[in-house]
Amino acid sequence: MNxxxxxxxxxxxxxxxxxxxxxxxxxELSGIGINLLYTTVVGDNPARLRGALxxxxxxxxxxxxxxxxxxxxxxLTKETIAAAAGKKLVVDETAREMIEEYFSTRxxxxxxxxxxxxxxxxxxxxxxxxHGTAPGCAFExxxxxxxxxxxxxxxxxxxxLKESAIPYLLKLENAIIFSRNIHVFGRGEGAVxxxxxxxxxxxxxxxxxxxxNGEMFIRVTAKAATKEEAEKLCAPVVREIEEIVGDVVYxxxxxxxxxxxxxxxxxxxxxxxxAESCTGGLLAKRLTDIxxxxxxxxxxxxxxxxxxxxxxxxxxxxxxxRFGAVSSETAREMAEGVRKLAGSDLGIGITGIAGPxxxxxxxxxxxxxxxxxxxxxxxxxxxxxxxxxxxxxxIRTRAASQAxxxxxxxxxxxxxxxxxxEAKTGVFPVSEL
Amino acid sequence: MNxxxxxxxxxxxxxxxxxxxxxxxxxELSGIGINLLYTTVVGDNPARLRGALxxxxxxxxxxxxxxxxxxxxxxLTKETIAAAAGKKLVVDETAREMIEEYFSTRxxxxxxxxxxxxxxxxxxxxxxxxHGTAPGCAFExxxxxxxxxxxxxxxxxxxxLKESAIPYLLKLENAIIFSRNIHVFGRGEGAVxxxxxxxxxxxxxxxxxxxxNGEMFIRVTAKAATKEEAEKLCAPVVREIEEIVGDVVYxxxxxxxxxxxxxxxxxxxxxxxxAESCTGGLLAKRLTDIxxxxxxxxxxxxxxxxxxxxxxxxxxxxxxxRFGAVSSETAREMAEGVRKLAGSDLGIGITGIAGPxxxxxxxxxxxxxxxxxxxxxxxxxxxxxxxxxxxxxxIRTRAASQAxxxxxxxxxxxxxxxxxxEAKTGVFPVSEL
Numbered sequence: 001m002n003x004x005x006x007x008x009x010x011x012x013x014x015x016x017x018x019x020x021x022x023x024x025x026x027x028e029l030s031g032i033g034i035n036l037l038y039t040t041v042v043g044d045n046p047a048r049l050r051g052a053l054x055x056x057x058x059x060x061x062x063x064x065x066x067x068x069x070x071x072x073x074x075x076l077t078k079e080t081i082a083a084a085a086g087k088k089l090v091v092d093e094t095a096r097e098m099i100e101e102y103f104s105t106r107x108x109x110x111x112x113x114x115x116x117x118x119x120x121x122x123x124x125x126x127x128x129x130x131h132g133t134a135p136g137c138a139f140e141x142x143x144x145x146x147x148x149x150x151x152x153x154x155x156x157x158x159x160x161l162k163e164s165a166i167p168y169l170l171k172l173e174n175a176i177i178f179s180r181n182i183h184v185f186g187r188g189e190g191a192v193x194x195x196x197x198x199x200x201x202x203x204x205x206x207x208x209x210x211x212x213n214g215e216m217f218i219r220v221t222a223k224a225a226t227k228e229e230a231e232k233l234c235a236p237v238v239r240e241i242e243e244i245v246g247d248v249v250y251x252x253x254x255x256x257x258x259x260x261x262x263x264x265x266x267x268x269x270x271x272x273x274x275a276e277s278c279t280g281g282l283l284a285k286r287l288t289d290i291x292x293x294x295x296x297x298x299x300x301x302x303x304x305x306x307x308x309x310x311x312x313x314x315x316x317x318x319x320x321x322r323f324g325a326v327s328s329e330t331a332r333e334m335a336e337g338v339r340k341l342a343g344s345d346l347g348i349g350i351t352g353i354a355g356p357x358x359x360x361x362x363x364x365x366x367x368x369x370x371x372x373x374x375x376x377x378x379x380x381x382x383x384x385x386x387x388x389x390x391x392x393x394x395i396r397t398r399a400a401s402q403a404x405x406x407x408x409x410x411x412x413x414x415x416x417x418x419x420x421x422e423a424k425t426g427v428f429p430v431s432e433l
Numbered sequence: 434m435n436x437x438x439x440x441x442x443x444x445x446x447x448x449x450x451x452x453x454x455x456x457x458x459x460x461e462l463s464g465i466g467i468n469l470l471y472t473t474v475v476g477d478n479p480a481r482l483r484g485a486l487x488x489x490x491x492x493x494x495x496x497x498x499x500x501x502x503x504x505x506x507x508x509l510t511k512e513t514i515a516a517a518a519g520k521k522l523v524v525d526e527t528a529r530e531m532i533e534e535y536f537s538t539r540x541x542x543x544x545x546x547x548x549x550x551x552x553x554x555x556x557x558x559x560x561x562x563x564h565g566t567a568p569g570c571a572f573e574x575x576x577x578x579x580x581x582x583x584x585x586x587x588x589x590x591x592x593x594l595k596e597s598a599i600p601y602l603l604k605l606e607n608a609i610i611f612s613r614n615i616h617v618f619g620r621g622e623g624a625v626x627x628x629x630x631x632x633x634x635x636x637x638x639x640x641x642x643x644x645x646n647g648e649m650f651i652r653v654t655a656k657a658a659t660k661e662e663a664e665k666l667c668a669p670v671v672r673e674i675e676e677i678v679g680d681v682v683y684x685x686x687x688x689x690x691x692x693x694x695x696x697x698x699x700x701x702x703x704x705x706x707x708a709e710s711c712t713g714g715l716l717a718k719r720l721t722d723i724x725x726x727x728x729x730x731x732x733x734x735x736x737x738x739x740x741x742x743x744x745x746x747x748x749x750x751x752x753x754x755r756f757g758a759v760s761s762e763t764a765r766e767m768a769e770g771v772r773k774l775a776g777s778d779l780g781i782g783i784t785g786i787a788g789p790x791x792x793x794x795x796x797x798x799x800x801x802x803x804x805x806x807x808x809x810x811x812x813x814x815x816x817x818x819x820x821x822x823x824x825x826x827x828i829r830t831r832a833a834s835q836a837x838x839x840x841x842x843x844x845x846x847x848x849x850x851x852x853x854x855e856a857k858t859g860v861f862p863v864s865e866l
Contacts, residue, residue, distance in 0.1 A: 011643060013469040015459030016652070019452055022474070026448030036446045037481060041455070048470060070644075071623040106818060111623050131824065133623075153644060208449065274735070281714030282720025284735040288713025291789055291825060293737070300735030301746070302707070302717040308732040308775065312745075342741065356724055370830070380699035392724065 001173075003029055003062035006052055008077055009152055012041045012067075018045040021150075021157050022068045028166055030208070031221040032177045034062065044068065046076045053084035055147050062169070066107050067152030069134035069236040071113040078119065081149060087121035095126045095135040102133055121147075127164035132156040138168045146172070152417040175223050178230035180219040180238050185257060185405045187247040189216040196241050205234050207241070214398045215257075218245075219272035250405065257404035259288040264411045265276060265296035265346075272407065273342030274300040275313050277325065277351040283400040299342035304336065313349075324363070326351050328424030332378045336430055339373050346410070347373045348403050352383070354395045355414030366398040372406045375430060379415055381406055382425045434579075434605065436462055437471040439485055439839075442585055443511055445474045445500075454499045454583075454595050461599055466656050467495065477501065477507045486517035490578055495602070500585030502567035504551065510550065510582065514582060518574045528559045528568040531631035535566055554580075560597035565589040571601050579605070597759035608656050611663035613671050615651040618690060618838045619681040620740035622649040623751070629674050638667050640674070647830050648690075651678075680847050683838065691719040697844045698729035698779075705840065706775030707733040708746050708767040711785040711801060716833040727778030732775035736767065746770030757796070759784050761857030764802035765811045769863055772806050780806045781836050785816070785826045801832040805839045808863060812848055814839055815858045 012016045022039045025326050056063045067148035082089050096118035103110040117134050124139035134151045150157045189211040199207040205222035224231035241387030242249050251260050257261045274283050287293050309315040315333040323329040331349045339347025352368025359365035368383040409415040455472045462469050489496045501510025515522050529551035536543045553570045560569035567584045582675045583590045622644040632640040638655035646730045655666035675682045684693050707716050719732035720726050744746040748766040757763040764782045772780025785801025790797035801816040842848040
């Protein structure tokens with residue numbers, strides 16, 4: 001089956017929005033063995049959209065449109081798609097109910113425009129939108145082409161694609177797909193791709209690498225008649241790849257370092273407290289992104305100012321004076337300080353320079369110290385990098401990820417960093433504080 | 434001048450790479466007043482590329498291609514573009530010298546493939562590549578169409594576009610575009626679009642609405658010969674729209690609520706401390722996303738557990754027992770507690786139920802109390818909504834945004850919520866704590 005994506009939206013042509021939708025759809029299609037041949041972006045212009053649709057129907061079996069479904073969109077987008085496919089727009093009862101239900105829990109009523117969103121091509125399968133009001137849909141044209149219409153905002157498109165569109169396509173093919181994501185922290189996509197280059201030409205399962213939020217993951221995807229069969233095809237490949245890539249692999253079952261950290265802590269019935277300077281709450285935010293984090297995380301302190309580090313965390317003023325706020329010594333006192341303050345099993349301290357200002361030749365932007373205290377010992381990791389290209393968001397994200405990885409390595413017993421007395425990393429007894 | 438982008442690269446169709454090049458080019462074209470009508474992605478396939486090129490030449494004045502120029506690329510890409518434009522590929526002497534010069538400073542010699550990069554369409558203007566070996570170029574076809582060929586890697590494309598391609602185009606065009614974004618919090622895109630429906634049909638400036646992270650903004654864009662003229666065209670429309678939409682407009686100069694809050698606090702030389710329960714550090718994280726936040730934000734506490742609320746923030750156990758952790762009373766004590774703890778001018782307390790678990794009929798998922806204390810009075814806002822579809826991330830984002838908006842309204846003197854004794858919102862003297 002050959003597919004193409006038709007993204008509708010003037011904001012894409014003005015460069016206000018990057019077309020992440022297309023990349024996301026492309027990944028998912030590739031995962032189920034559908035060939036994507038073209039992606040086209042057109043503005044909210046009926047004539048040009050019609051031209052693009054006609055071209056798409058003339059050469060592809062599957063046309064996926066994104067955008068043009070929201071309450072403020074010109075109705076013409078939906079009408080043009082329906083017309084090009086030879087369908088009338090009718091009020092879809094299921095869609096109407098979805099919209100009514102959505103507004104039944106809001107303090108305000110649906111606007112006329114929002115009600116119009118229930119208009120869909122006749123005979124289509126509506127897709128529920130759990131994150132907005134515009135339903136999507138799929139239908140077959142008289143010429144035997146499949147059309148899938150999805151909303152533009154990624155927060156709505158991504159779940160709808162996963163929950164509705166991909167299952168719809170798999171049903172057509174009488175197949176299911178099963179993926180396992182092997183998550184890696186601490187090694188780049190390029191390096192890992194080289195390590196597993198023998199695997200990228202496999203056909204079933206397929207193996208592909210992806211970069212995401214300063215991490216990378218390897219997706220192993222198999223297609224089969226049943227989930228069990230597909231899972232069986234994946235298993236040996238996942239095992240081999242994990243062996244090759246080594247202990248920078250942190251999970252193939254969960255979605256993120258924070259999910260893993262919360263789950264490892266919960267298994268061990270241990271609690272964690274955080275003291276953050278340069279990450280400014282990002283680590284606490286990521287831990288509490290995970291439902292159930294309250295079992296393992298009770299206290300976080302954002303000690304953005306030195307006086308907060310002293311007053312709340314008990315960092316000594318002499319430490320701050322002698323070594324500076326960004327130092328292994330301060331990170332250690334923050335980690336143990338917040339652990340004691342919270343009465344938790346583990347404490348994390350993060351201090352660094354996220355930039356863009358505040359760097360110096362000795363302590364450049366990107367330098368971050370991350371310490372983990374268990375009450376007996378403190379483990380210190382030093383992060384550098386990015387150089388003059390270092391970017392605040394990326395430095396903060398990497399530092400929080402590094403802290404979560406430190407928790408993982410501590411809890412799974414693979415924390416064997418060598419002492420480096422010059423960098424002041426390694427293991428320090430709490431008694432020496 | 435009407436333009437389109439043709440991106441060549443199988444990696445784009447596999448979703449391994451997001452087409453940021455297209456968004457970047459789109460922005461730059463819009464900045465110099467060139468209308469982008471289409472963006473098309475095709476793989477490294479000569480027949481499909483030729484089809485896309487023929488379609489582009491039939492409808493656009495300017496065709497910008499990205500990708501297919503690197504030393505590892507199939508020569509066919511460049512050949513196909515040249516053939517579609519009716520040009521021969523010849524060794525371009527300037528390009529040959531550029532490549533030789535590039536390699537004169539490297540420890541290795543140019544490969545045969547790299548030397549082939551000097552082959553360019555005859556009569557073109559070559560563009561130097563300061564970050565790689567593949568030169569770009571621009572030329573005019575016999576049919577009077579402009580073709581610009583750029584390399585795919587963003588690190589090469591972005592500087593070449595700025596340094597060579599845009600100056601080349603500026604010689605041909607003579608207009609610029611200026612935009613102002615009117616940011617709104619507290620009213621949805623649909624409702625605002627209806628309020629300003631008279632404006633969306635304007636032609637210069639144009640007016641469009643966008644949703645982003647649970648907020649919305651209105652973009653007003655004008656096209657004129659100079660920036661000053663374009664700005665002058667925008668000004669009255671921005672003013673009128675802001676009048677219509679009212680005080681839910683929070684800025685037309687900055688990018689986000691957090692940027693505005695940090696800037697308002699800095700102007701007034703005031704400091705803020707945060708005590709977060711359900712948002713778990715997200716508010717602190719958003720404040721510290723802004724460089725320079727350290728001037729106004731010194732202390733944040735994530736009091737995920739009740740004992741942390743008591744111990745660190747001084748929330749009374751009787752308050753927690755009688756009213757519960759999610760209550761107006763607890764939010765108030767958190768706000769004033771963290772303000773005193775930090776010794777700051779303002780304190781924010783947030784407590785609520787982000788879900789998916791933890792809801793009850795009296796206190797459903799999505800219920801959040803947000804309090805702001807200035808040491809004399811405490812202002813309480815109650816947020817509800819989302820119902821059973823309420824989603825953790827969205828609830829947390831909205832709650833943090835609501836807190837930032839409360840800071841804005843307090844600092845700009847438009848905090849005039851009526852008391853609602855049943856919901857326990859409104860203004861409460863600190864002396865009554």
